Amino acid sequence: MTAVPASTSPARGGEALHEFAFAGAPQRRLSTVFRPAQGVPRAALLLCPPFFHEHFLSYRLLSLVAARLAERGIASLRFDYFGSGDSWGEESAFTLAGAVADAEVALAELARRAPALPCSVLGARAGGWIAARLARCHRLPLWLWQPLPRGQVWLDELIAMDRRERASRQRYPFLGAQPWPSDPERLLAAYCPPALRAELAAQDLEALLESAVEPVHVVDDERAAPLARATTWHALPAAAAAWHERIDLRATFITPPVAACIEALARLAPGAEAA
Amino acid sequence: MIEEVPLDLGGGLTGILTRPAQPTTRPLWILLNAGFIPRSGPFRLHVDLARALARDGIAVLRVDQPGVGDAPPKRGDDVAVLVQGLDRLCAISGASRFVLGGLCSAADQAWKVALTDARVCGLLLLDPYAARGAWFRLGQLRLLLGRGGSAVRTVWRRLRRRHVAALGDRDLRDWPDPAAARRQAAQLVARGVALLALYTGGAAAYFTDRRQFAATYGASARSARVRLHHWPDCDHMFMRHEDRQRLQQAIIDWARALA
Numbered sequence: 001m002t003a004v005p006a007s008t009s010p011a012r013g014g015e016a017l018h019e020f021a022f023a024g025a026p027q028r029r030l031s032t033v034f035r036p037a038q039g040v041p042r043a044a045l046l047l048c049p050p051f052f053h054e055h056f057l058s059y060r061l062l063s064l065v066a067a068r069l070a071e072r073g074i075a076s077l078r079f080d081y082f083g084s085g086d087s088w089g090e091e092s093a094f095t096l097a098g099a100v101a102d103a104e105v106a107l108a109e110l111a112r113r114a115p116a117l118p119c120s121v122l123g124a125r126a127g128g129w130i131a132a133r134l135a136r137c138h139r140l141p142l143w144l145w146q147p148l149p150r151g152q153v154w155l156d157e158l159i160a161m162d163r164r165e166r167a168s169r170q171r172y173p174f175l176g177a178q179p180w181p182s183d184p185e186r187l188l189a190a191y192c193p194p195a196l197r198a199e200l201a202a203q204d205l206e207a208l209l210e211s212a213v214e215p216v217h218v219v220d221d222e223r224a225a226p227l228a229r230a231t232t233w234h235a236l237p238a239a240a241a242a243w244h245e246r247i248d249l250r251a252t253f254i255t256p257p258v259a260a261c262i263e264a265l266a267r268l269a270p271g272a273e274a275a
Numbered sequence: 276m277i278e279e280v281p282l283d284l285g286g287g288l289t290g291i292l293t294r295p296a297q298p299t300t301r302p303l304w305i306l307l308n309a310g311f312i313p314r315s316g317p318f319r320l321h322v323d324l325a326r327a328l329a330r331d332g333i334a335v336l337r338v339d340q341p342g343v344g345d346a347p348p349k350r351g352d353d354v355a356v357l358v359q360g361l362d363r364l365c366a367i368s369g370a371s372r373f374v375l376g377g378l379c380s381a382a383d384q385a386w387k388v389a390l391t392d393a394r395v396c397g398l399l400l401l402d403p404y405a406a407r408g409a410w411f412r413l414g415q416l417r418l419l420l421g422r423g424g425s426a427v428r429t430v431w432r433r434l435r436r437r438h439v440a441a442l443g444d445r446d447l448r449d450w451p452d453p454a455a456a457r458r459q460a461a462q463l464v465a466r467g468v469a470l471l472a473l474y475t476g477g478a479a480a481y482f483t484d485r486r487q488f489a490a491t492y493g494a495s496a497r498s499a500r501v502r503l504h505h506w507p508d509c510d511h512m513f514m515r516h517e518d519r520q521r522l523q524q525a526i527i528d529w530a531r532a533l534a
Contacts, residue, residue: 022281247512251311
């Protein structure tokens, strides 16, 4: 499907503090949400979102993270990979290489919207693999939110969750004696063919971080083992970190421990001393 | 080529409008948030549906309501915010009639807006309200028996235990009382509002038999303006790709019938 570029500034009728726009080449339009810093801007942050169902489950949380950072002088840009979220493209168009290229486009868009500000990049869950590549390539400070150290471990979790969901009488009360059959092309509703699964399985975050990305600030589940390359590590209580473990119509919000992690990250951003 | 435009409708209501390639006089559709899922919908349901409808000549707005997705926190009355949003949409798009709806809480809110705003001419209701009753109990029994003896024993054990009330749909959803629902349905149908009601197996806590629909909404349920589906094999979020495709087709068929 082909998109026609829309106006970069939305029709404004109210007090929304963010700006939607589509960015990138006409055949690869990406949905972006820019949130300018309030007051004197001191830094800019690109947020790389999680993949698959974790994208919509984390959406409100990352929107609120961006809002909190804006109050502390940090502008941010969030975006959806091609074939995901509000971006153009069928979901079958999603690839890891494509996601990295999309992040490059988003970074350029952030630099255009927040020129001359020192930039950092944040990756949430699988978005950490994308953010780490960008940080390495552009020598940017890296923030990781509940990162996934090993792709194979995450893939195994998704496969197990997919099996549970297909057999769940809570999800499918009228299910007969047999679970729904698995689909080799899909995992938990997302298009994830064998080639993409192999790519996911090969992801190794520690290896990505080896080539001198620093600093690396990590917010993670208190139950997780800290990353060896983490410069700082901020613990989320299990209750605040478990949002990705259940697929329903809920969202996760900013609780005091989450707010403390955001505050800690904001203090680590460039220009904090002056703010 | 279809076009997408970000909109800020005020009152914390934001979203993306998908426009068809050619100007249209057909009603503009608005997909409301399913619970706390952002405007793209569960598993991108709203994105795919908006683009499919736009290819069929219908403009669709997928919104973030206050407190959801990218919208500011909720501060006031959701229905008032949506009605103001319709005013602004009229001014921006030239649309004068709207089809509202979505899944779960979206269906509940669309129903309330339709009752207060005559510009709403269609309702897309995915797992909307239904009253329990005899048909529900019969459906429950059928469901239980279909699961075999172990399920019956489990239920019997639960019944023998002291009853502890758990939160149910009635506690979490914004539903009218049964008499009001019947009266309101009659009012909407009399006004010419078209309804597509679809119940999934995920609503089995309150809907297990399609005859419940007529028992809930009375004579209005039999109106030619009302279309009902019951898909017991489908979950509340349309997780299976086949279910999302089937849903999209059912909605497009209904939209074509409306035209």
